[in-house]
Amino acid sequence: MPENQLDEELWDERYRSRPALWSGEPNRHLVGEAAELEPGLALDVGCGEGADAIWLARRGWRVDGVDVSGVALRRAAEHADRAGAEIAGRITWLHENLTAWDPGRGRYDLVSAQYMHLPPPERDVLFRGLAEAVAPGGTLLIVGHHPTDLQTTVPLPPRPELFFTGVDVVALLDPDGWDVVTEAAVARSVTDPDGRAVTVHDTVVRARRR
Template identity: 55%
Template sequence: MTDEHEFAQETLGADFWNERYRSQDRIWSGRPNRHLVAEVEGLAPGRALDVGSGEGADALWLAERGWEVTAIDISTVALERAELHVAERSPEAAERIVWKQADVTEWTPPRGAYDLIGVHFMHLAPEPRKRLFSLLAEAVAPGGELLVVAHHPRDLETGVPRPPRPELFYEGDAVTSVLPAGEWEVLVDEARAGSQTLDDTTYTVHDLVVRARRSG
């Protein structure tokens, strides 16, 4: 077993995330990822895969717009919380979401099954990250899209609190390099600046946004 795999299992594994979700009634804002909204609003709905679905805000936003969503997360606590919240918020949308527990460092998605795959702030070590992105690319149907959002390495220079592990941060080529040449069109590959306030301090942050469409 490699050091990278051990890191993914021990630091980012099910026990870590279940404990984190148990520690608070809500971890995230409850709002969908702003880059998901910007990039996907207006696309014809189809089959979507939400990787690392957390408390379900992105899955709910997609389902409310007609997408049939498979939402996967390593944490059973997060999935139970998300399913309950969505059922209370929108029973109609809840019928369009399948919640699935999976460890993305070991899971293999079905090939060509999804019209949209979104993976947001999935900060794995390089080896499992490359494997994941390669498998997700294969899981996109012809004509479908892959959307990756992550903390950009520039954040390590701004003072915003981030894990002190530079290898967890990456630029667009970490995604685009696994896309077979001639089969994909890269629509977006950029670092988008924004702001984040933590403990009354506002930081400039940079989010990597990569959006690519599979030909077909």
């Protein structure tokens, strides 16, 4: 995970270094938390090569997929085209730096941010802005690496301030305006660089705007 999540040149170079940076499968927590939601307009934050946006489009959502990397967005558009004209037609790809981009207020029935890791001042501004973009009755889904992952042998930047808990996210939401559906540290097994099985945890917050 790069230390600067919103550095366009860094991300473009990282995508160019490999033919596929991600698995091509949708994030598991998006599937687990959003599968039963009624389709509407979704915002996929940091959409990368497009797997989450394509999964949502297949389920009937209209999707805005936004990313800082133009290289990633070109790949995402190609993947959507291969999924078919109907799927591709439901997705709009947006090339934006999220710290400067305004998604608008109350626009989206789902806002999904998967593994967006910024220092607290920028992260708090970003997450509050994403929360404001959720329409009444809509869903905010934020997923990230839990701080305890720094105590494992999985390679991560040695910067504790980049990682967050569910409590950190929920604290940014007006308790009178939101119902927290999920606030958990979810365990999963990964393999470290030496081939050992390691248990890590994902921070998962799903909240519904009243």
